[in-house]
Amino acid sequence: EIVMTQSPATLSVSPGERATLSCRASQSVSSNLAWFQQKPGQAPRLLIYGASTRATGIPARFSGSGSGTEFTLTISSLQSEDFAVYYCQQYNNWPPITFGQGTRLDIK
Amino acid sequence: QAQLVQSGAEVKKPGASVKVSCKASGDIFTGHHIHWVRQAPGQGPEWMGKIDPNSGGTMSAQKFQGRVTMTRDTSISTTYMELSKLSSDDTAVYYCAISIEAAAFPSYDYWGQGVLITVSS
Numbered sequence: 001e002i003v004m005t006q007s008p009a010t011l012s013v014s015p016g017e018r019a020t021l022s023c024r025a026s027q028s029v030s031s032n033l034a035w036f037q038q039k040p041g042q043a044p045r046l047l048i049y050g051a052s053t054r055a056t057g058i059p060a061r062f063s064g065s066g067s068g069t070e071f072t073l074t075i076s077s078l079q080s081e082d083f084a085v086y087y088c089q090q091y092n093n094w095p096p097i098t099f100g101q102g103t104r105l106d107i108k
Numbered sequence: 109q110a111q112l113v114q115s116g117a118e119v120k121k122p123g124a125s126v127k128v129s130c131k132a133s134g135d136i137f138t139g140h141h142i143h144w145v146r147q148a149p150g151q152g153p154e155w156m157g158k159i160d161p162n163s164g165g166t167m168s169a170q171k172f173q174g175r176v177t178m179t180r181d182t183s184i185s186t187t188y189m190e191l192s193k194l195s196s197d198d199t200a201v202y203y204c205a206i207s208i209e210a211a212a213f214p215s216y217d218y219w220g221q222g223v224l225i226t227v228s229s
Binding site: 032034036043044046049050053055056087089091094095096097098099100101102 | 143151152153154155157167168169170171203205209210213214215216217219220221222
């Protein structure tokens with residue numbers, strides 16, 4: 001089973017600043033990685049798939065990069081609605097599909 | 109517009125079973141595999157398995173094999189996930205999810221609203 005490790009667990013950033021979230025896979029997942037945003041009481045929302053492709057309707061301030069075992073989600077200029085929990089997910093080697101434990105993005 | 113609508117919250121006793129439904133709208137039911145993902149309080153999502161609504165074929169995570177059963181009723185565009193031998197560790201929100209935009213990959217762009225299953229004596 002591929003283990004996904006996200007860092008940091010919590011990130012405090014001021015509105016308008018850049019946020020950089022990391023995700024590491026225990027073995028290569030090629031570019032078969034997605035990023036999700038989740039707000040309290042809601043289902044996860046797909047942001048990025050294929051490591052770097054923005055899903056339909058996702059603002060350009062969200063970008064994904066990386067391949068193999070190291071991945072990054074960057075939010076270029078944080079808006080108030082961006083404060084949430086973010087998860088990475090690998091779907092290269094499954095079953096099982098696996099998710100990280102999340103990074104909570106807080107307002108500084 | 110694709111939509112997945114799930115059944116309501118339930119409270120179960122340890123050792124019991126629970127069956128959650130997921131009704132798909134429009135023509136998405138037969139065109140996409142439906143995955144089941146759960147999320148325990150304060151935890152990341154956990155993949156449980158998937159079903160091909162066309163064939164009824166299923167695949168599940170080894171962790172749940174022997175306890176999870178996924179079925180479908182094509183006449184009402186609904187899939188079901190039944191989990192048996194419940195324990196407190198199974199307390200979680202259970203989601204169904206599909207991938208439409210990147211249909212070849214399980215990167216879920218549509219999710220059900222989630223069902224809270226509470227296991228308590």
